Amino acid sequence: MQPKKKSNQWNPDSYSKHTDFVYKLASPLVNLLDPRKGEMILDAGCGEGSLTLEIMRRGARVIGVDQSPEMVQKAREKGLEAYEVSLTESLPWRVKFDAVFSNAVLHWIPQAREAVRNIATSLKPGGRFVAEFGGAGNVAHIVAAIKEVFARHPEFGEPDIPWYFPAPQSYREILEAEGFKVEWIDLIPRPTPMEDVRYWLEIFANGIIGHLSPEQKVIFLEECRMILRESFYDPEKGWVIDYVRLRFKAWKR
Ligand code: BEZ
Numbered sequence: 001m002q003p004k005k006k007s008n009q010w011n012p013d014s015y016s017k018h019t020d021f022v023y024k025l026a027s028p029l030v031n032l033l034d035p036r037k038g039e040m041i042l043d044a045g046c047g048e049g050s051l052t053l054e055i056m057r058r059g060a061r062v063i064g065v066d067q068s069p070e071m072v073q074k075a076r077e078k079g080l081e082a083y084e085v086s087l088t089e090s091l092p093w094r095v096k097f098d099a100v101f102s103n104a105v106l107h108w109i110p111q112a113r114e115a116v117r118n119i120a121t122s123l124k125p126g127g128r129f130v131a132e133f134g135g136a137g138n139v140a141h142i143v144a145a146i147k148e149v150f151a152r153h154p155e156f157g158e159p160d161i162p163w164y165f166p167a168p169q170s171y172r173e174i175l176e177a178e179g180f181k182v183e184w185i186d187l188i189p190r191p192t193p194m195e196d197v198r199y200w201l202e203i204f205a206n207g208i209i210g211h212l213s214p215e216q217k218v219i220f221l222e223e224c225r226m227i228l229r230e231s232f233y234d235p236e237k238g239w240v241i242d243y244v245r246l247r248f249k250a251w252k253r
Helices: 012-018 026-035 050-057 071-077 112-123 140-152 167-177 197-204 216-233
Strands: 040-044 062-066 079-084 097-105 123-134 180-189 192-196 239-242 244-252
Touching: 012 071, 012 197, 026 050, 026 097, 026 123, 026 244, 040 050, 040 112, 050 062, 050 097, 062 071, 062 097, 097 112, 112 123, 112 167, 140 167, 140 180, 140 216, 167 244, 192 197, 197 216, 197 239, 216 239
Parallel strands: 040 062, 040 097, 062 079, 097 123
Antiparallel strands: 123 244, 180 244, 192 239
16 A cells, blocks of 8 residues: 655744745745735735735735645734635635735645636736746756655655646646736746755655655655755855746736
């Protein structure tokens, strides 16, 4: 019998400590959103709320939603209005938003049609949807390393890769099919410096290895790290990961 696979678990403190690049590198996306005073904005997948706060500081009223209760709690501790909501279920607001913003979340949602439909429903006609997430080719070396380590250890079972990294054309088609006019969509290669790929794997791949024993997890992390060191580690630059962002701005018709 295949061991039962687990979904990713989120620890907001470890996330904030080791992956602060997620929000530090997102100011171009907030600029693309261009939040205005008095607007109502939905932050779809707000996490611990750093960008929600940034949008609020620019004068908009923002509601954050996230699937993780731990992240929602952390966002609320920052004084934000945040709710535990899944983007694949219909959103619980009658009020329509001026804009929906989403950073580094949609690659966790392979049910893209449902998510985009729910976002479209929550927007006013003429409202904008500005988002960025992992696109085609994102963390390709990491995915290959995970598969390689699982292949070396058949007792680990098959890796269940939860991420969805679409090409611009296929996401454009989804947006258009759900009633958006796409102003701009493109892939942006963004090699991303970080502390150590080990933390990245511990934070983002913990669902993939959730069924392994503690000893097997150590083997997994060590072996992935050794494989990735070849392509991602430079003694002067440190670790730099092969991020490729899919960024777009679209308008609800
Ligand atoms: C990303 O932001 O590209 C990403 C984060 C976690 C897992 C996969 C991709």
